[in-house]
Amino acid sequence: MTFTGLIGRICMFPLRLIINTCVALRIHPNVLTFMGVLINIAAAFELARGHFIRGGVIMVVANIFDFIDGKVAVESNAVSAFGAFWDSVIDRFSDIALFLGLIYLYSHLGRTDYVMVAAIAMMFAIMTSYTRARAESLIKKCKVGFMERPERIVLFMIGAFTNRMAAVLWVIGVLSVFTVADRIIYTYRELRSTEQAIA
Amino acid sequence: MTNPATLPMRVLWDAFFWTYERATWQYDVMVIAILAFVWLTPPSWLADPMASGHGAIGWILTLLNAD
Secondary structure (H helix, E strand, O other): OOOHHHHHHHHHHHHHHHHHHHOOOOOHHHHHHHHHHHHHHHHHHHHOOHHHHHHHHHHHHHHHHHHHHHHHHOOOOOHHHHEEEEHHHHHHHHHHHHHHHHEEEEEHHHHHHHHHHHHHHHHHHHHHHHHOOOOHHOOOOOOOOOOOHHHHHHHHHHHOEEEEEEEEHHHHHHHHHHHHHHHHHHHHHHHHHHHHHHH | OOOOOOOHHHHHHHHHOOOOOOOOHHHHHHHHHHHHHHOOOHHHHHOOOOOOEEEEEEHHHHHHHHH
């Protein structure tokens, strides 16, 4: 088993308990999704005030909701097309909220350079989701590139807990640029091979 | 067998054009590289507005300069 696979398995134990509780209490997955964004906004407020540890703790709670909503939907037979749409839209708000918190903080500190780093990282993080959504309206699957939402969120937490947010923003920014490029290249290749097969 | 001359380029291309799943050894290597960058780079190299201290590389450099 790989190192990251082992961490995933360890984290699943407490999450399994929370998922079972939510299913037993019949909490609707869309409500969990919405609670996730509200808590993420609270985390963004803490980041904006420079309280990284507090922001990190709130992010952990928010992302438990983000993580379990899909699993609760499956286990309570509440899977719906709207639920998937709602989840992906609300996730974008959560992403943007965290970046905005950091943009506010850096602008308050008079650090225009890091305002730009955070803004560019935010732009490419959103484009990562957009390119996949748009690509999958044209091709079957477009799941290439490293920097997806779970990686982004874990990096935010690491940056908050260890006070290394600047390095994290550089990593998110650079790898999100690569991810968007990967998705454009992959979609181009797939569409071209389909066109050639038809011709 | 892969041509040794093209191997570094192949590794770089595979890291850029990422197609590996999570929980693979390639994913682990990427995670370790990212964590090394985040934790080892001295905050002053990135002009980090919030972090303090020298980071692990800065600490090692200070030790080496002290000798």
